[in-house]
Amino acid sequence: MIKSSVYLSVAVLVTMLFSMTGCVTAPFVPPSGMVFTQFTAPLDVDFENTDMSGVKKGTADTISILGLFAFGDASSQAAAQNGGITKIVHADYEYLNILFGIYQKTTVIVYGK
Amino acid sequence: MKTIILAMLGIGLLVFSGCVAPKSEFVPPGGALFTSYKAPLLISYDDAAVSQHSGEASASYFHDWVLTGLDLAWNDCSLNTAVQDGRFTRVGSADYSFFSILGIYAQTTVHVYEAPSVAVNSGAKPVTAVPTAGNMLLKEQPGTPLLKNNPVKAQPTVASPKAADTATQLKKLQELKDAGLLTEEEYQTKRKALVGQL
Numbered sequence: 001m002i003k004s005s006v007y008l009s010v011a012v013l014v015t016m017l018f019s020m021t022g023c024v025t026a027p028f029v030p031p032s033g034m035v036f037t038q039f040t041a042p043l044d045v046d047f048e049n050t051d052m053s054g055v056k057k058g059t060a061d062t063i064s065i066l067g068l069f070a071f072g073d074a075s076s077q078a079a080a081q082n083g084g085i086t087k088i089v090h091a092d093y094e095y096l097n098i099l100f101g102i103y104q105k106t107t108v109i110v111y112g113k
Numbered sequence: 114m115k116t117i118i119l120a121m122l123g124i125g126l127l128v129f130s131g132c133v134a135p136k137s138e139f140v141p142p143g144g145a146l147f148t149s150y151k152a153p154l155l156i157s158y159d160d161a162a163v164s165q166h167s168g169e170a171s172a173s174y175f176h177d178w179v180l181t182g183l184d185l186a187w188n189d190c191s192l193n194t195a196v197q198d199g200r201f202t203r204v205g206s207a208d209y210s211f212f213s214i215l216g217i218y219a220q221t222t223v224h225v226y227e228a229p230s231v232a233v234n235s236g237a238k239p240v241t242a243v244p245t246a247g248n249m250l251l252k253e254q255p256g257t258p259l260l261k262n263n264p265v266k267a268q269p270t271v272a273s274p275k276a277a278d279t280a281t282q283l284k285k286l287q288e289l290k291d292a293g294l295l296t297e298e299e300y301q302t303k304r305k306a307l308v309g310q311l
Binding site for chain 1: 137138139140141142143144145146147148149150151152153155156157158159160161162163164167206208210224226285289
């Protein structure tokens with residue numbers, strides 16, 4: 001009886017943990033792999049009048065480890081500062097996932113002037 | 114039996130309880146034990162200005178996992194409060210930050226950045242009429258506090274295009290269609306609108 005209650009507690013805990021973790025959410029997400037994923041996709045999907053000529057590039061990222069700890073600054077402001085950009089014309093993002101989310105890295109890439 | 118009921122109750126509370134993770138167009142992966150990240154909130158960039166001058170507003174969340182299983186959320190992370198905090202009226206772009214410990218306490222903060230003032234109808238370049246982060250104008254109405262009880266109104270500055278500008282825009286439209294960035298339907302709609310302005 002004690003053993004079964006321990007199993008159930010673990011099951012509840014695991015469900016709880018998985019309910020709070022997950023993959024990246026974005027307007028456009030290509031198919032991902034459980035074992036390994038690395039892709040770059042558009043973050044800003046409004047391409048109307050987007051002028052990419054002579055743009056500079058800046059990046060900023062967040063990291064999630066084991067689905068337990070997540071930290072970082074992937075804001076558009078941080079990315080723009082890293083690229084010396086004051087006006088953003090477009091943004092993409094890069095997503096890296098290794099072994100079922102043991103290590104996940106999300107990078108925001110902004111382009112601007 | 115008692116354990117099973119308790120376990121089901123726990124899962125039920127999880128399923129039907131509030132949402133710890135923020136809902137946004139762009140959400141990086143979080144952590145079950147600890148999360149602290151900052152990510153873009155407005156992702157429709159069209160010359161969106163990112164300045165150092167910013168304002169912020171936060172909302173909090175608390176989940177009592179032990180005694181009641183219930184959760185509470187309170188406070189104000191509205192755009193109105195954020196721009197009031199920054200003491201400016203034009204928003205250039207916005208990010209949000211999310212902080213959570215064990216899903217027990219979470220805080221979501223909206224960060225807005227001031228847009229530089231724009232000369233209206235300066236003549237050189239027509240500004241797009243699409244309300245985006247880059248041209249969102251927050252205007253205080255007489256007798257009412259900024260945006261209070263009002264939806265955010267994007268008031269883009271629109272320059273009336275002249276014939277030469279229209280020709281340039283038609284060429285650009287054609288280029289976009291050729292590049293596969295516009296569908297035939299979108300192209301025709303925009304083309305008709307531009308031709309109608311001649």
